[in-house]
Amino acid sequence: MKYVLTTEALCKRYKKTNALDDFYMHVPKGAIYGFIGKNGAGKTTLIRMICGLSKPTSGSYTLYGIKNSDKEMEQTRRHMGAVVETPALTLEMTAEENLRQQYRIYGLSSFDGIGKLLELVGLEKAGKKKVKAFSLGMKQRLGIAMALACEPDFLVLDEPTNGLDPQGIIELRELILELNHEKGITFLISSHILDELARVATHYGIIDQGKMLREFSAEELEKESETHIHIKAEAADAQELLSVLKDRGISYELVSQKDKKLEEYFVSLVGGDDHA
């Protein structure tokens, strides 16, 4: 199976607006798929649909090759985990109790994996703490731990960096990369923080007004942007390097962030009137 998730002419209509319109998507197995779009573009609508929280008005999607109308779809969803918008946590319970709840919801009989899960998301010392005392970053990490309870092959994260501080964002990024590299988990991450997404994503899909504008891999993005020579230098060497270029009369432009390309590419596709 090449793709974990595909959609075909998917539509979702709310009263007079089309949240998704003839929407196509292909999430390859093993990818970290960055799902990019402006606010209200239809990202969460798509995520809700594949999580079974809402039904398509028309069109279809497949998860692990199983069509949404098939009876096995509910069973198939047991291979995926999701954190949609905010992590679904019971605030009056501790982190461990929340995970036990999640194990029960998945119908798992043993709670043995809870310690490892907490360790994986860096909450091993906070297991006995009530969730209402958690920071947003800790809640996000616990939400991911809960989504990992069923040992999924596919993890869907909707705006995972929302409200996180820089340290929390770094920790989350490292966790995503670790899970992708070591456990082979496929990710679908919706976000409008492009520079952050560019640090982890292997594939991208750009959505606007409910339509998929384009899907491409990180390599394709790289090729399309090959108009500059990139030189990686430590901050201390940078000034030295620039003075050498200056001395030799070579014109240069300092492009500091690799992810700048994604931002530019997004704006060229969607337009830059509104914020992404």
Place this chain on the structure above:
Amino acid sequence: MRKLLGADLQRMYHSKKIWIALLAMLGAAGMMIMMQYTAMDYEVPLSRVIFLPMTFFGLVQAAFVGFFAGEDFSEGTVRNKIVAGNRRRDIYLSQMLSAGTAALALYVIAIALTVSVGLPLFAHNVGAKEITACFGLGALTVLAMGSIFYMISMCIGNRSVAVTVCMGLAFLMLFLCLHTNQVLAQPQLKDGVLNVHYVSGMKRMIYELLHDMNPMGQIAQLTEMKYISAVRWILTDIAWLLVSLGGGILVFVKKDIR
């Protein structure tokens, strides 16, 4: 479904709402007993005390069920259940069973309090058989009323709106019950002459039916341990249970979850 029920009962146990509802019911029961014991200048019969706290039960249950079911949406746990591949019908049923269990527990504790405190304080005019029969009918009312509130909460899918609508309905049922009760309580003769406010014939049958169909009307009958028709009471509650369960599942299965 069994594991799902376990998860829901755990959530219920950790929820402050159930303990607040229990305190409210025990407080109401204690207050009622005290009032009956101190305010009357005659010996109050036990039959008028045992189920008296049930007057508040509809309001407490409306708030409790609205909060409990609504919280599943506001905290997002209903999303977790769906993403985990549970069938929506199972999600609906397991939560309804846990809300029903909690409501029955509240009912049992409140009545156990009034019976245990009431026995030594009030005139014994009813036997164990009558108390048991009324207790059974009351339990059925609790389940039927809970099922209606639960259906509303699950269809709305928003905690604060669900609580508001359930409480509104509880008050509506209470006012309807007060009206039907007032009409039906009129004696046929007043000072030896025919009471003009007494309703008879078809009109009386309709009033009795309305009183029996309304869970608050059933509670009003329960508080006096007198009922118009036990069979109609049971059939009405079963009908409420089936209609609210079927309707609730039908809507919830198709509902878009936010």
